[in-house]
Amino acid sequence: MSFNRQLLFTMLVIVPLMILIYGYNQHQKELPQLKKQLMEKSQKVKRFSPLPQKNKIGGTPLLSETMEHATGRVLRQVRPCVVNITSFNAKPLRHRGDSFGRILEPYQAGNVLVSSGIVVSTSGDVITSYDAVPTNKIEVKLFRRKPNVFKAKIVKVDKALQLAHIKITGPGHFPNCAMGNSDKVKVGDFVYAIGSPFGFSQTITAGIVSSNRKKINIQGDVFKQMIQTDAAINKGNNGGPLVDVDGKVVGVNMATFTTSSGNTGIGFAVPVNDVRQMLDGVIVR
Numbered sequence: 001m002s003f004n005r006q007l008l009f010t011m012l013v014i015v016p017l018m019i020l021i022y023g024y025n026q027h028q029k030e031l032p033q034l035k036k037q038l039m040e041k042s043q044k045v046k047r048f049s050p051l052p053q054k055n056k057i058g059g060t061p062l063l064s065e066t067m068e069h070a071t072g073r074v075l076r077q078v079r080p081c082v083v084n085i086t087s088f089n090a091k092p093l094r095h096r097g098d099s100f101g102r103i104l105e106p107y108q109a110g111n112v113l114v115s116s117g118i119v120v121s122t123s124g125d126v127i128t129s130y131d132a133v134p135t136n137k138i139e140v141k142l143f144r145r146k147p148n149v150f151k152a153k154i155v156k157v158d159k160a161l162q163l164a165h166i167k168i169t170g171p172g173h174f175p176n177c178a179m180g181n182s183d184k185v186k187v188g189d190f191v192y193a194i195g196s197p198f199g200f201s202q203t204i205t206a207g208i209v210s211s212n213r214k215k216i217n218i219q220g221d222v223f224k225q226m227i228q229t230d231a232a233i234n235k236g237n238n239g240g241p242l243v244d245v246d247g248k249v250v251g252v253n254m255a256t257f258t259t260s261s262g263n264t265g266i267g268f269a270v271p272v273n274d275v276r277q278m279l280d281g282v283i284v285r
Contacts, residue, residue: 116240195240207231
């Protein structure tokens with residue numbers, strides 16, 4: 001009887017306990033291998049997870065990239081190729097009439113005009129507004145370490161587009177802006193205007209494309225196409241770039257619709273594809 005009790009105790013207690021001990025030991029042996037497999041799977045997930053980058057479709061940043069980060073990224077990318085343009089010995093600007101649509105004027109201090117420009121080639125070709133360079137005594141200031149101020153000369157003007165092509169005369173390899181495709185710009189796309197409003201250099205404002213105008217009359221000048229934006233543009237922004245969330249130039253800031261001298265949220269830019277035709281192969285990218 002005593003033997004049977006001992007056998008029963010062994011079967012009910014000892015044997016299950018030994019099985020548990022054996023299983024625990026096996027688990028401890030396999031644990032490092034399981035950890036290794038989990039780490040490999042985790043790395044694969046990270047490797048193929050979408051990064052917080054700009055959206056290539058629709059001209060808007062991804063949800064994972066905040067507007068603050070997108071604005072900072074665009075500014076860092078475009079700032080080196082946006083320049084201040086100073087013209088000396090300029091006559092006082094004359095008011096062009098009472099039209100609410102106005103060509104953007106340079107900011108004037110005495111006989112000095114301050115405008116904006118876009119470096120479009122590494123050899124120093126710059127696009128700006130026609131009014132920015134009434135004389136050939138021109139200085140271009142880059143946003144970089146010295147030397148950052150260079151002389152420039154007028155190469156070509158297009159009165160129909162109200163644009164001027166000037167060239168930096170000093171030697172050097174200059175940072176140039178990437179050009180976009182204005183035909184792909186859609187209403188609602190996020191855009192940024194960069195320039196020197198009222199002489200405040202390297203100012204960036206943000207907005208959207210409000211409309212793609214097929215024809216607009218501004219102070220007697222008829223523009224066949226203009227990009228309308230609510231990004232703030234003012235005197236001194238003339239000739240500066242309108243860029244998309246990829247940091248590519250889609251237009252050149254040119255005009256505003258206002259009842260005063262300030263910004264009212266209706267600005268216009270010449271599409272960059274028209275600029276390409278004017279420069280005739282000068283743009284390298």
